[in-house]
Amino acid sequence: MKKDIRFSCYPFMREKSSLVDYEIRTDSLTTRIGAVLPTILHDEKGQVVLQDLQVIHPLAYHVNGSVRGKLAITEDDLNWLSARYDFYVSQVKDTIQQFLLPQGVESAARLHICRSEAKKSYRALHKVSEERDIPEILFDFLGLLANIFFVMAVYLNKQHAHSETPFISKSYPMKKKKENNDEI
DSSP: OOGGGGSSTTTTTTTTSSHHHHHHHHHHOOOHHHHHHHTTTTTTGGHHHHHHHHHHHHHHHHHHTTTTTTOOOOHHHHHHHHHHHHHHHHTTGGGGGGOOOOOOOOHHHHHHHHHHHHHHHHHHHHHHHHHOOOOOHHHHHHHHHHHHHHHHHHHHHHTTTOOOBBBBOSSOOOOOOTSOOOOO
């Protein structure tokens, strides 16, 4: 008897390979990116982020299929993402010189979730790399993706005059700075 596809949410779910976990993780990342979009669709202050997310969104699915299928992330994609990262860093560079709690306006908070999902995807890809060769560009892309979500979140908070909350770790003491910014 033929299996009814209504009972299969993904054809590879029962594979033993870590690849399935990676694909599920990057699917979650792509879904989370989609959940950010409606929070900034009508937000004039977030239009640059919206435009960038509309490019990033399908790229997240391309990074998903680039292990089992054909490599779909290109150097041009990585270079574009890197340039967009540089743009956001130029806008928030003073704010990101410290650890920040992941919070803020709704779209920023959702971008922090995307950042976390990108890191989980990177880690899942590492597990796959223990089983097969993985193109380094996929690691570069996911690492940069996590970082761009962070600076996008800080950028949106800045656009909405929402103050960032610094995080002072009790586990990892930071060097104190003198007034002229020299470490002591």
